[in-house]
Amino acid sequence: MNSIVLLNLAATLIMVGVIWFVQVVHYPLYTRINPDSFPQYEVDHIQLVTLVVGPTMLIEAGTALLLLVSPPPQVPLWVLLLGLALVAVIWATTVFIHVPQHNALSNHFDLTVHNAMVMSNWIRTVAWSARGIMMLWVVSRMLG
Numbered sequence: 001m002n003s004i005v006l007l008n009l010a011a012t013l014i015m016v017g018v019i020w021f022v023q024v025v026h027y028p029l030y031t032r033i034n035p036d037s038f039p040q041y042e043v044d045h046i047q048l049v050t051l052v053v054g055p056t057m058l059i060e061a062g063t064a065l066l067l068l069v070s071p072p073p074q075v076p077l078w079v080l081l082l083g084l085a086l087v088a089v090i091w092a093t094t095v096f097i098h099v100p101q102h103n104a105l106s107n108h109f110d111l112t113v114h115n116a117m118v119m120s121n122w123i124r125t126v127a128w129s130a131r132g133i134m135m136l137w138v139v140s141r142m143l144g
Contacts, residue, residue, distance in 0.1 A: 002072050005142060008063035009135045011056050016132040018053060023125045027118045030109070038109040046102055057094075060131075061087050074141045083134055086127045093123045
């Protein structure tokens with residue numbers, strides 16, 4: 001089996017788990033944090049979560065690109081292009097929506113920003129879930 005495929009699958013599935021945890025548990029609990037300590041909590045969150053998701057997202061994006069350079073013969077090219085498009089959606093949503101929202105929350109807790117963050121995070125949750133399913137399908141094609 002292609003090691004690039006396995007590395008991409010691993011990074012994607014890690015992020016599927018992270019995003020569902022964040023969406024269902026972590027972000028909803030933001031409303032229970034003391035408003036006085038929230039800015040420091042958010043700064044700490046940004047620093048710590050970056051240690052987990054930064055390298056994993058880079059590995060996922062890099063291996064998604066490498067799969068286009070060296071595609072497995074059992075996998076249609078359009079599937080790999082779709083996978084890369086989903087990565088682009090995830091990165092664009094992260095950079096242009098979530099980073100500004102987290103930056104705003106690092107000044108003070110704002111319920112409107114928080115609610116927008118929870119709602120817009122569904123874009124990443126769905127995109128990563130679709131990538132996870134897609135990469136499991138890719139591996140099944142390579143095994144079968």
